[in-house]
Amino acid sequence: MPIELPRQTRADAIASLQRYFEENLPEPIGDLPAGMLLDYILQEIGPLVYNQAISDAQARLSSVVTDLTGDLYEKPFAYWPTIESKRKRR
Known part of the structure; x- marks a missing residue:
């Protein structure tokens, strides 16, 4: 099952990646x-993160x-x- 992000979440993730590149790598x-x-x-x-989260949730439940x-x-x-x-206490 592919992981799909809502449009705004995807845009925020792309902006975050761009910021990371700007602040930590020589090329934007x-x-x-x-x-x-x-x-x-x-x-x-x-999928690795998703599967670990499912495993953690299963263990907790x-x-x-x-x-x-x-x-x-x-x-x-x-x-x-x-x-x-x-009655005995009385």
């Missing part, structure tokens, strides 16, 4: 080369789901022991 980069570089990054490297029983468990038939405990 134009709109077309910056767009081509962005396309390359999205196609070649983007798995740990949350695993702990559901411990976090949300309610002891059944707890009314009478609770009432009896309160």
Whole structure:
């Protein structure tokens, strides 16, 4: 599944690449080369970042789901022991 950016996000990414080139490299980069570089990054490297994010989300969700029983468990038939405990305190 290719990673596609909304028009404004793409324009902002191209502007960011151009700024990076201006501040860190000896030659500036134009709109077309910056767009081509962005396309390359999205196609070649983007899936690595995307897959890692999915893996991280799966691990987090798995740990949350695993702990559901411990976090949300309610002891059944707890009314009478609770009432009896309160009566003994009086």
